[in-house]
Amino acid sequence: MQSQAYSKLNIEALINHTKRLNTIYRPVFFNTKNSTEMHNFADLITNKPHLQIFDCIESQIEELIKCLKPGIPPADLKIAVEKHIGSSPLEEYGIWVYYPWSEKLVHLLDEEEFVIVRTNRNKHKITAQEQTLLSQKKIGVMGLSVGQSVSLTLAIERGFGELRIADFDVLDLSNLNRIRTGIFNIHLQKTVIVAREIAEIDPFLKVVCFHEGITEENIDAFLTENGTLDLLIDECDSFDVKISARQKAKALGIPVLMEGSDRCTIDIERFDLEPERPVLHGYVEHMDMDVFKTLKSMDEKIPYIAPVTGVETLSPRMKASVIEMMTSISTWPQLASAVTYGGGITADLSRKILLGNLNVSGRFFIDIDELITDQTAATEKIEEVGIKQLSNAEITNYFSIYPITDYKKGEVLSEELINKLISSANKAPSGGNNQPWHWHYENGSLHLFLNKYVSGAYLDPDYLSSYISLGASIENLLLEAAVNELKIDWKFTPDFFPDHIAVFNFNGKHIPDALEQKLAAQIANRHTNRKFGISEEISATDMQELKDLISSDELDLLWITDTEAKKELGDLSGQADLLRMFIPAAHEDFIKKEMRWNQEEVITTEDGIGINTLDLSNNDQIGLRLMKDEKAVQFLKEIKGGSALKTLALKQFQSSPAIGLMTSTENSPLSFLKGGMAFEKLWLAATALGYQIHPVNVPLIFFYKNNFQKLNDLPEKYRAQIFNLHQKFKHLFKITDNIAEVFMFRIFKAESSPVRTIRKPINKTLSIGRAKNKY
Structure with a gap:
């Protein structure tokens, strides 16, 4: 029945009604002492039978008297109110404000008296002189998710005389996790919602809406029309808008303030005091922002965005969330609590900047998780092993212990x-x-x-x-x-x-x-290549040649080329990679002993794997950097995340025409030494044939740890998982328990890696x- 009724509705009329609502955000004032406005006022009441009228003017006047005469005795208050009203009818006192979007009519003090009462409890946190100065200031807010909280807090404090707000977007249901508004506002323009809510707090504040957001066509008007802004607050998502707005703000001497809800990251750029200051603290100074506007994919944009967001300074949970982006979540997460206190902090800083009480520039963090936390016992810091070489004294000692006397x-x-x-x-x-x-x-x-x-x-x-x-x-x-x-x-x-x-x-x-x-x-040409393969073929002749090259009574080479089997191996390898991240000792080794996160570390240590040598996309490289944070990784484990890491392994395996496994009939140091010799020979031969090799030994090492390691340090809770992975692995390669897995690798055709790992002199x-x- 409801469906039938709904189908009969005039959908076009509903759409037009929504469009009309998106144009209504300014209240209507009636001064009933004016005869024309009194007539319009009477018409409104007559023609709006469902109008809600709120008239508590007398209590407002009482508050006004108390503000003007603090400490007035209760007995004198009534007399003072009557004297203040005088002979004029009470309904003509002050002003009437009509809110057409909610059909509400409110009786208020006029602007001057309204401001006295509205700001009375600001004193003397904000003095009367400071309040007057703030009422002359113009602030622009770009972006109205976090910006909504900022704008409303500024309005509540009456921290501006004019507020320009810009956002092209409408309210989605998912926005309601952090934007304080009603469900009846879904699909309304965010600018309209904010303008209405400010008007309902203080109808006398001037709000100018830029419903199309910030564009090349309107940016100058946003910054300068009707007077140049005194402060620009950036809460928008568009990176190129962030940069272009700052460049113009810098030229105009407008200070810029930005708050990121994660860890309450604050950026202050005092272009009014430092006209030569580089935008965004110089993080993007070396980048061509004209190029950014032409970029399409997120992977292309990441090198521009990452320096601004600060990959290393994100909170652990945000790092984990970024890793999960577009896998288990669809967008950048924000919480109402962070948005709310971020709005308050931004409004506080805005006031201090506008009043000349804060002149600093820079990036700051007000991280509640760090400031207020449970006291925990100090954990023992794992000492990093220095990069050392054997000394002459140690070699002398070796020779005294292991004399090689029986060799010519x-x-x-x-x-x-x-x-x-x-x-x-x-x-x-x-x-x-x-x-x-x-x-x-x-x-x-x-x-x-x-x-x-x-x-x-x-x-x-x-x-x-x-x-x-x-x-x-x-x-x-x-x-x-x-x-x-x-x-x-x-x-x-x-x-x-x-x-x-x-x-x-x-x-x-x-x-x-x-x-x-x-x-x-x-x-000199052999190197590890972690790229995706660009060829799905490897000839049977080449596979046999490589197999014959290393096969012996002890060693063998097995191949998998079946698509489904490669997919299973990729998933298996991805699970092993996740284990490496989730086991604290393995993660510690990975981030400190193995990876080199910048060129300075590479040059200093002369070993390890430089992140720039991994053939990763910009997205994947950022994801790996986020995995440095142990807390982020452990949280990722709690939410059973990390599928992006498994997806990378899966794509690598699927893009390879074959996966090879070198096996041995022995499981001893000598067999692995011989296996290393044979595999190097295979790798060199594959290079000569034009193939690329990517070793994938992490699963094999976990299998070894689970079965053979002398002093096993594998957490008990992972043993069953590794055992099951091993069983699947043996089934895929059709090997038995008495066979040692020495080396697994991907083989494929691709361009050579442009950067190689460093070698010690x-x-x-x-x-x-x-x-x-x-x-």
Whole structure:
């Protein structure tokens, strides 16, 4: 029945009614002492049978007398009121205000008396002289979500004489989580809603609406028409408007104030006092804002927006929310509590700026979560491991513990040639680019040590990852020696693991074969590439060639090319990546030991993975930076978030024509060293064939930790999840429990990565003894 009734309504009439409502936001005044206005007033009452009339003028006059004569005795108050009214009819006293949008008629004191009463309780927080000065000020507010709270608070305090408000948007239901208004205002212009609410607080305040928001066509009028603004308050979402408005405000000497509801971030730019001050504190000074206007995707805009929002300074929950943006939430979150106190703080700062009581510029935080918090016991700070190399004294001590006496000495090589060999060895890949090798050359023998200062991280259990890296480094050394026609006698030293790994001697001449020459030529070109693949094909011939290259009685190479299987592997890998973030010890290692967040860190440490080398989109790079915050990550875990991280892995796997897995029949340090050698050979061969490689070993490391790690530090609550992932993994690759998973990787065609991870200089990874046992 209701549906039938609704269908009969004139929809067009309803739409026109809504449009008409969007034009009505100014009250109508009636001075009944004026005969014409009295006539119009009478017509209004006659023609509006549903008009609501509110007439409490006598109580207002009583308040006025109390304001003018504080402490007046109650007995004298009535007499004073009667005397003040005089002989005029009470209905003609003051002014009548009609609110057409709500059909309400209110009897008020006239403006001068109204202001006396309205601002009485501001005294002496705001003096009468200051209130008068504020009544002459013009403020502009861009954006009316947070800006609504700012505008209403300014109006309540009577902190302006003219307020210009700009927003092109209408009220949505979802806005009501933070905008204080009624559901009957849904789909009304935000400017209209704010103008009405201010008029209902104080009908005498001047409000000028820019319903179309700020545009290139109206920005000058917003800033200067009817007098230049005394203060610009920016609460808009449009980044290019933020910049262009500031540039014009700077030219006009208008101070700018902005409040971000997260952590109550305050930006003050005193262009009136500092005419040469760069906009937004110089955060965007190096950027071409004309280019920004042409950008379409969020990924293109992120480099411009991020410096302004302050990625590192967001609250933990906001960081987690940004990571979840467009996955489990659709937009930038804000809370009513933050918007409300932000509005109050902005109004407070506005008053101080306009009265000349605050002259500072800068970015400030009024973070309630930091200012008021439960007292907790101080947690022990995890000491960051310094980037160290093995000292000569430590190497001397190693030789005293592990004497290599049963091995013949080789020919003595020039320091130049040794440097050449080690330079290639150092180009090997390593987990987190930790470069866990230390080479020592003395008396014709080259020794390889494990540098424990940089190894043994959470994802390097029992030095598993380091052994693979050392094996890759050995392979590079052997190849470089081969093309330099050096014959090498060498061996692993398993009795001395994990400190001493291998010893090498150079004796005689070697003629390199074609394979050695081909692989050695790719040492400088080989690099990790994390891009999405641009080719969905890899030939069966190429896959077989790579398999034959490394296969032995101990090692094998398995391939997965099936689309659904790759999808499952991508999901599995994404879950492992999330575990890495959610386990505090793993997260600690990731953000402090592995990642380098800026170029200064890269140059200082000479290791780790620079964020600029990850081949990430701007969005994904920002997401990764947000993951630095442990509190944000733990909150993400609480809300079962992080799907964006899993999505990235899924896309990477799906864009790769094949996923490879190197396996071994043994599970020992020696098998991982050999696996590292074989995989480096495979990687170099794949590079020669024009393929890119992306190691994806995090799942394998978690499997190892769950099953084999000697001193297992895996949280119990994750063991079942990892076990289930492992079972699925083994099913996908069709392997049994007695097979060790050594290395997993994506292989694909794509452009080379433009930036490579840094390497330590040779003098930090190679020591040369000048005489026996003297270093």
